[in-house]
Amino acid sequence: MKSTVEKVDDNAGNMEICKKYCGSCPTYKMNNLQNNPPQGLFCARGKSSVAENAKLGNCYCPACELFTKEHLIIGHFCTK
Numbered sequence: 001m002k003s004t005v006e007k008v009d010d011n012a013g014n015m016e017i018c019k020k021y022c023g024s025c026p027t028y029k030m031n032n033l034q035n036n037p038p039q040g041l042f043c044a045r046g047k048s049s050v051a052e053n054a055k056l057g058n059c060y061c062p063a064c065e066l067f068t069k070e071h072l073i074i075g076h077f078c079t080k
């Protein structure tokens with residue numbers, strides 16, 4: 001069985017979709033994730049380089065069209 005991280009394609013179109021959700025999410029802003037790799041599309045690229053010390057807030061992934069399309073679960077991909 002493929003893991004979540006392998007399911008979603010890392011491409012520019014998906015990054016644009018991600019920006020709509022991660023980009024406005026409290027966890028993203030609180031932890032300055034835009035300035036730390038991989039900056040977004042965590043469901044494809046894996047967690048943030050600052051995940052270990054990240055404060056957890058709401059996650060907007062469940063509202064994202066990729067979350068539904070790829071049958072993802074839970075969210076908070078930036079920290080897991």
Ligand code: SF4
Nearest residue numbers: 018021042043061064
């Ligand atoms: S599921 Fe979350 S991490 Fe993945 S593209 Fe959507 S908002 Fe970004």
Ligand code: SF4
Nearest residue numbers: 022025059060077078
């Ligand atoms: S993965 Fe979830 S918690 Fe993390 S920045 Fe994206 S929407 Fe926010």
